[in-house]
Amino acid sequence: xxxxxxxxGWMGKLHLRxxxxxxxxxxxGVVDPNREILDKxxxxxxxxxxxxxxxxxxxxxxEAVSVCVPTVLHHDTxxxxxxxxxxxxxxxxxxxSADEGTALVEAALKARVPLMxxxxxxxxxxxxxxxxxxxxxxxxxxxxxxxxxPYPPRIQDVGVIRxxxxxxxxxxxxxxxxxxxxxFAVTSVNLGPHEDTVLISAxxxxxxxxxxxxxxxxxxKSRHIRVATKTRYIExxxxxxxxxxxxxxETYDTSYNVREWxxxxxxxxREELKAFVGAVREGTPMxxxxxxxxxxxxxxxxxxxxxx
Numbered sequence: 001x002x003x004x005x006x007x008x009g010w011m012g013k014l015h016l017r018x019x020x021x022x023x024x025x026x027x028x029g030v031v032d033p034n035r036e037i038l039d040k041x042x043x044x045x046x047x048x049x050x051x052x053x054x055x056x057x058x059x060x061x062x063e064a065v066s067v068c069v070p071t072v073l074h075h076d077t078x079x080x081x082x083x084x085x086x087x088x089x090x091x092x093x094x095x096x097s098a099d100e101g102t103a104l105v106e107a108a109l110k111a112r113v114p115l116m117x118x119x120x121x122x123x124x125x126x127x128x129x130x131x132x133x134x135x136x137x138x139x140x141x142x143x144x145x146x147x148x149x150p151y152p153p154r155i156q157d158v159g160v161i162r163x164x165x166x167x168x169x170x171x172x173x174x175x176x177x178x179x180x181x182x183x184f185a186v187t188s189v190n191l192g193p194h195e196d197t198v199l200i201s202a203x204x205x206x207x208x209x210x211x212x213x214x215x216x217x218x219x220x221k222s223r224h225i226r227v228a229t230k231t232r233y234i235e236x237x238x239x240x241x242x243x244x245x246x247x248x249x250e251t252y253d254t255s256y257n258v259r260e261w262x263x264x265x266x267x268x269x270r271e272e273l274k275a276f277v278g279a280v281r282e283g284t285p286m287x288x289x290x291x292x293x294x295x296x297x298x299x300x301x302x303x304x305x306x307x308x
Contacts, residue, residue, distance in 0.1 A: 012068035094293030117293030123271035159194030
């Protein structure tokens with residue numbers, strides 16, 4: 001399969017490396033306005049390089065494309081790809097606004113172009129293990145997610161909600177199997193032009209409670225999910241991909257059991273791109289649809305109305 005990558009920032013470079021390592025995949029072009037970045041990509045991977053999207057689309061015939069440009073450029077970039085009828089994966093968030101996201105989803109549906117949104121954490125083996133466990137549990141009480149780390153200079157166009165919390169807004173809905181009934185947020189701005197700290201509280205339509213903590217002010221990275229049910233407590237580290245299950249509390253005089261679930265470490269971006277390429281090849285539905293990505297944007301805008 002011939003693929004292209006538009007944007008060679010941090011995620012674009014990951015896509016280039018993984019595609020280049022995949023059997024049966026040929027990178028027919030990468031796009032970035034930075035000539036130095038393009039020269040290194042050409043030297044390291046031997047791929048054709050282009051400084052403009054127009055030149056790339058005019059001179060190549062990709063069968064699938066990854067859109068890894070800054071969020072503010074998602075709409076215009078993806079629209080150009082959709083008009084060419086090329087299946088595409090857009091890195092999260094889908095677009096800079098719900099209106100732009102709606103336009104992309106509608107354009108892709110009208111043109112019958114497969115569109116996937118890169119909510120990569122769904123492909124984390126620890127998340128998949130939690131989802132498997134919860135399929136057996138009939139009563140989830142709450143889902144708590146912590147995603148914190150240092151300020152990333154590479155992110156200039158959006159705040160911590162769109163860049164980090166968008167992962168977890170998607171994950172809480174995904175793991176609970178429900179949508180948001182009520183959702184609230186408080187934020188603060190400390191290090192840059194956008195919010196760098198957010199605390200989110202939510203109630204899902206099925207009664208599950210959600211809590212999300214995200215910031216760019218912690219000197220180390222932490223990615224944890226904690227799920228409480230009536231019968232167990234589950235804790236997962238999304239970085240190490242370790243999952244532990246604790247038995248239900250009985251009395252202070254008794255002990256509880258701890259089980260560490262076996263998880264084979266896998267690189268989430270590789271699993272994501274394999275799923276994307278596989279869906280394009282087989283003509284099957286995208287694992288994460290444009291509608292999924294649009295729902296996250298709509299939820300973020302609900303937060304914008306109440307965040308303070």
